Amino acid sequence: MQKFYSLLFFLLIFSISPAQNKFGNPEVDPLQIQKTYEQWSVYQNKKIMLSRDFTALDVASKEISKEVFLDQLANGNFIPIRLKSDEGVYYYKLYKIQPKTDTSIKATINQIGFDAYKNFKMEGTAFPQFSFKDLNGNLVTNESMKGKIIVIKCWYIHCTPCIREFPQVNKLVENYKDRKDIVFMSLAEDSPEQLKTFLARKPLSYSVIPDMKEYMNNALQLNSFPTHFIINKEGIISKVLPNFESLEVALAKESKL
Incomplete structure (x- = not known):
């Protein structure tokens, strides 16, 4: 019986682990990067390229559309973090902004999210007559x-x-x-x-x-x-x-x- 429960436990862990790690781990600590505006600003400028093609994930690591992701950044209370991946492959995941985080971080993210969302909605449309x-x-x-x-x-x-x-x-x-x-x-x-x-x-x-x-x-x-x-x-x-x-x-x- 003990062997049976050990095997059951192993299978349970095995079935959960791939889903948790399917897209990789965050390349920075989502809590630590919120400590100061300076830390976040440097990271954002170097690593967050919202105009590029990327796989978007919500807080539960569920894949969502780029449009929904950008809308959450523009209007929600989230920061985007890149997950570890090969060069040229982009996975961005939403993480909750902590209650004590500098409000400038949220304001900046909402603005870049708004700009990126507006730009994204223009893609696929005809360029205006000129x-x-x-x-x-x-x-x-x-x-x-x-x-x-x-x-x-x-x-x-x-x-x-x-x-x-x-x-x-x-x-x-x-x-x-x-x-x-x-x-x-x-x-x-x-x-x-x-x-x-x-x-x-x-x-x-x-x-x-x-x-x-x-x-x-x-x-x-x-x-x-x-x-x-x-x-x-x-x-x-x-x-x-x-x-x-x-x-x-x-x-x-x-x-x-």
Whole structure:
């Protein structure tokens, strides 16, 4: 009888363990990372890339849709933690924010969750109609860009994060210079005169469209910068991204399709 109970206990543990460890363990202690805002901010900036493709898990490690996950971050009381996995594979799990956690952490998560949710909902929709003229007088429209992948950077000259990534996006243009089916253009809030003066000191390899504040506010409803769009060859928004790191990964994937 004792052997029977030992075997039963073993089978019970065996049946439970795989479900608990199916997606791996958190790469940081979910409680410890909430101790200070500085700790969380550093982790979030380096590890939490909500615009990328990932498997989303709720607090019980049950797989949920990305849309539900982002909605919980925007409106709930959760932090996202990445689970240990191979490089390039992303599992994010929700953990409860503790009662004594700095309220700045929750406010920041709600904001990035809101932005990521809004961006996610734009993916799969048609990019708004446009007829742009760049600083060199070239006209680009939805019709003229058919059959091309369009990479768009939205920015303005006083946006420090926007300018900081200039060397990286310039290198990206260089990497894809032989791809005639990929076009890089940027929408800037500023006037042609302001942009020409600024770009003489800080070159940008994208074509630059001036006076785009109203278009970005109304047609794209942007509230954070930089924002990057990847538009597929059918004119559909493939990805909306908040930084170069996510853009680089997404474009590599889109360019292979």
